[in-house]
Every structure is written in C-alpha cells, then in structure tokens.
Amino acid sequence: MRRDVSDYSSKLDTSKLSGLLGIPVHRISGALKRKTLQYAFSKPELFRFDKPVSKIEGGTSVFTGTYDIVRGFPKISRAVMLDPALRQHFSSCKKVAVEEKMNGYNTRVALVGDKVFGLTRGGLVCPYTTEKARKLVPLDFFRDNPDLVLCGEMVGPDSPYVPKSLYGIESLEFFAFDVRKKMTGQPMPVIKRRELVEGYGIRSVRLFGEFYVNEAHAEISRIIRELGKTMHEGVVIKDPDMVVSPVKYTSSESNCSDLKYAFEFYNDYGRDFFFGRVCREAFQSVEWDEDGKCLEKRCLQLGESILLPMVKTIKKRKAGERIAEDVRIRVMRLETVAEFEEYLRILGVDAVFGEPEKVGDEYLVRIKKLYKSTTDKTGSILNGGMWS
C-alpha cells in the first residue's frame, strides 16, 4: 500500500521551521512538494533536505519532536591542479592549515533532545553510527556544548559503508575534523576546534601543519606523495579561521583504489564517479610534469584499477556467484543489529545479515551487501545479451 505523502507533510510545522531557518514558508512547502525536503522513517522522526534549498545545505535534518535542527555538512570543493587552485581559492588568506582526509564515512554527532545521535552525510540517523557515537564521544562534550555538532570520520574495518584496515584500527574509531553550530552550520577556527575536542579526549584527524599559501603547494605535494605510499586518501586544506571554505586534494593511489572498488560493482556506480577520477589522474600527471616512465606507470595503474576488478566480477558471476561486498559491524547491543537491518531495508540496500558472533563483550555481525544491477547485467551478457 502506497501511503499518501501528505500524511507526512502534516507532521511538519512549516511556519515554525520557516522561522527557525530564516527562509520563507513557500520555499519550505515547495521543497516538501518536490520531496527535496522529505520525511524519513527514522527514530527519532525527522525531515531531511535531500538537496540544497536556499542557503540550507543538503543533508540538513529537522527533528519533528524537538525541532532540533542539524545543518548538513557542506560539500567540499576538490582541487585538481593544486598550485593554481591554492593561489586562487585562498588568495585572501596568509596561511592554510592542512589536515588529513581519512577514508571512512562522514558522520555528524549531535544532541537531539537530551540524547546523542549519529547522522550520516545524507542527514539520516544511522542506528549503528549512533551506538558507536555514544560509545566514542563523551557525553560531557554535549552537556557543555549542546548547541554544537561534532563532525568527523568514522574509520576502520567494522564499517558497513567504507571498511578500511589501513589505519591500524581494530574496530571503528571517530576522528573529529569540524565543530559547527548545530543550527547555523557556522564552523570553529581550526586550532580552537582541535583544542576543544582534545579537552574531552576526542581524537582529531592528523594536522600536518600550517603553511604560507605561497609555500603550501610544495608542502602538500610532498605530503600527498607520502600519504599515497601507504594508500592514505589525502588532505583537506583549510583557512585556519574557517572563513574561506576548505578544499580537498587526494592521492592517485586512493583515487585508483576508489576506481578498483567501483569497477567491481560497475553497474551500480554512477558514470560520473569513474569520469571524475580518471580526469584527476591526467591533471595530476601534468602538474607533476611526469616523464615517459612515470606516466607509463600511471597508465598501467589506471588500466589495472579499471579492468582487474571488472574481470574478477565477470569471472565470479560466470562461476554462478552473486556480486556482493562483505562488510561487518560490531555492536554492544543486539537491538542495534535489528535496527540497522531495518535501516538498510528502508534505504533500499539489499543486505544479508549473518548470525551475531560473540567477540569479547561485543557482537560481530557479517553482512553481505548485494549488488543487484551488476549481478544482473553481468549475468545477462554472459548469457548472450547485448550491451544495448
């Protein structure tokens, strides 16, 4: 049975929200109508902005019970040619602060009513992230700063979204990279923010230092090459005062690793995902003035990142397997497993949950995420189907 959308719209006091966000009521009703502002089957109940509306970022959540508002995490622009991008973007700054961009998933931790919740980039309350956030972030932080949202990366192998072992983390850790006003999204200067969270024993992402804008290019190129060697993702370059917006820049190794991952599930990933990553490689090669040998190595790496995972996928399917990704979560409460399973179901993720295994005082649950589109497309072609 398809329920009427208005059932949900009536849950939202649009004039109240208009006052809180400072945007006209008709923009809010318009967004509701176009489902840009949409009801989420979530606990606690919320509406979230799917895309930006006026000055409100996509991923902004409005909790209907308490009218807590958590502003979305702003999109960070990507530098492709580092040197000109730094000079252009940070022309009004003397220095930039360079922090590590870790490869996990973006999480905002905030108070809703008197409880802590973990929100994903899209503005949904993820039950698993919430359990982890409550464990990893001391409540004192929010007792002292109820109006702040703590933004950071959830990193480690026990990640259902981006499982990575490269950081030497056993399960899942939280690394702060931003503290913002919950209601307005206003950020805190870099050093002040790092000191604030440190006072509560919360880890921050690595700070490589502050550099003069006109010297930053050489420093960051050096850092990126070092990070690449250990498959680390890259850096976020920030105005120390957080007035000018940050810029990200990533290593070729991490870029190729993304391609490897995506081509394993080639028909489930957007084509823009591939295209952007391929183009970055060409610009970096020109910026680094690569000669024949270096460029050949980069070409081989790019080609391998594309073809090898796809060949593996086709062979798997040929052997009758369904194309899937193995991830795992580790929880203290079995209820979280059930809630997370329901959460993925609502998101439309096709996942098969294994039986919980007791590990110490926690439960490890292995999850198989099924990639239906890649499974079907590959199967169809193996059976003689045409590309189109």
Place this chain on the structure above:
Amino acid sequence: MRRDVSDYSSKLDTSKLSGLLGIPVHRISGALKRKTLQYAFSKPELFRFDKPVSKIEGGTSVFTGTYDIVRGFPKISRAVMLDPALRQHFSSCKKVAVEEKMNGYNTRVALVGDKVFGLTRGGLVCPYTTEKARKLVPLDFFRDNPDLVLCGEMVGPDSPYVPKSLYGIESLEFFAFDVRKKMTGQPMPVIKRRELVEGYGIRSVRLFGEFYVNEAHAEISRIIRELGKTMHEGVVIKDPDMVVSPVKYTSSESNCSDLKYAFEFYNDYGRDFFFGRVCREAFQSVEWDEDGKCLEKRCLQLGESILLPMVKTIKKRKAGERIAEDVRIRVMRLETVAEFEEYLRILGVDAVFGEPEKVGDEYLVRIKKLYKSTTDKTGSILNGGMWS
C-alpha cells in the same frame, strides 16, 4: 528572434504522413509537439524523427516537397560476449554472413524527387555527403531502383566526421553494406544485395564469408584479431536473409582508438561513451581467457588510451591553444563548401574553414573543429578552478 515552432509544423501534412507511414495522426502531432519530429533547415526541406516513434526509426526523413520518405538506419545491437551472443541471437539461423564494419560515417543515399541526396545517420541532408554520393554512386542505380535506399560507410581521410587513413583511401570512398526499401526500411538478403550493387560498379564492404552459427565464434574471433592488428574496426554479423537483425562486434584496438579520440575532447563527449568501451574490454578479456601478461598489456593499453590524449590536451591548453580537431573536405564545387559551412553552423558545430586549396580539379578545404567545452573546462582548472 525566436520563430514560432508552428511556422514549421504547418509545412507538414500530418494526415498525409499518417497514411504514408501507417501510424495514427495523433502520434505524429504528438511527436511534432515534443519535437521528436522536427523541422530541419535543410535543402531540400525536411522533417526528421529525432527518436523512434511507434515503429518509425530515429533518423527517418520526410521531405515536405515531394513526400519522399527515407527510413532511418536501424540501431545495430552490440555483442559483448561473442559466443553466447551468437548462439542466442541467431538461434533461428543456420548460417551467418560476416561483413567488415568500416570506420567512417553511416550514409544513406536516396532519390528525393529526381535528384540523389546523401543523408547522415540523424536524417539530415549533408551537402558534402551529397556531392560525394553523386560522384561515387552511378545515377543508373536509382533510375532502375527509385524505391531503394543505398546504405553504406563514407570512409577516408577527407571525412569531416570520421577522418581515417588506415584503409589506403586517397580521399573519400563509399562502401555499401545495406540496400533497403526507402519507404519501409525492408532490407535485402546479403548476397542479392552485394550482387545488385556490384552490377552498378558500387563497392561493398568486405565479406569474410558465411559460417555455420555454431562455428562462427571461432571464425569471428580469428577475424577480429586480424582486423585489430591493422586497427580495423570490426565486423557486422548478419542473417544472410536479413530476417534476424544484425549484430556488431569490434576489436579492442578500435575500441581503444575511440577512447583515445574521445579523451582528447574529454568534456565534449558523453560519459556513456567511455563507460561502454571500458566495459567491453573487460568482457573480451574474460571471453579470451587472458592470462597475466596479456591482461597486463590490455590494462596498459586501456590506461594509455585514456590518459595520454588527455595529458596532451591539458598541455596544449597550458600552452594557450584552443582544443580543436583538424579535418578536411575535398570538393568539386566551391558552392558545396559554403553549403557545408552553413550546415555545420545550423548543427551548432563551431568550425573554422581554411581557404580552399586547388588540388587537381578539386578543392581541398582544411577545417578546424573547435571543442569549446573541453577548452573551457581545461582552462578553468589550469587557472585554479575546482572540479566541482
């Protein structure tokens, strides 16, 4: 000044066209309204189907003066895994005929009134193709067969669309690969068609032979490897009676050559163009059961086909050049140059025509096709712009 669309719609007698095509009037009016059936500023005046409507192929042209109708050339499906595709697609045939797929541009030559015209795949009358068609196809063919359309590939270095030198052609040649009823699109059996055009001295694309369906896979794999060695494109596999629709299959070398071309103009080409070609490489590698060395070579070739042309483009732009493609045409009449320039202008192609150079009794005109999107995007990033 933007002219009213109805100005043009009134040029078409929809009930007459409905009778000729055997589709309801309201489908035709609907197509006109959605501009799926659109007026073309062309000599002679015509309406063309931009996309399929009912059973009418995209690229079908309706000439308003004479109500000549030339049906669009049907889209040919592509085999990705050759063996299962052949068994599946040609299950009702005993044999298949294998003809070369040449790398040029698809052309239909037909009578409109009492004159011969050359139509592009999209259903437009190209003035250059028309001049060439009149030179290369004896008028006798159409005097004897006014109800037929001659379909083939215009191939050679003097091609403004797909200039290729690999066939040892001096200027531009026409190779027939299909003869169809102008009004219905009904095709002629392969051998009958080849004999018919041969009788008029018209060249056909190469016929590799007829093979039993269950043996065709090995033969075609062998042919494709041979063709690939000389950068030839591939084959079209046909039911000899042309009852079952044809299927195309191409070499990895031609595939990579397409990628090389497209990545030189990376921001002007659709992302699906890249994606489809990349995926073919993976499936061919699995079907050919490639081992480490072979697969590594394929990866390097793929990576080089993507990165090297893009690096070249970025360096060119860095040196201040606009990104452009050099093509040329060779005409007998200078009027054709002016008409072709106007034709490209209407198509929205930004091209700079050089002065005609007398070569024998013809004129050679060099044309620079400008790729604005790639020029602008590359320039923006070199100046410190962000990817997005």
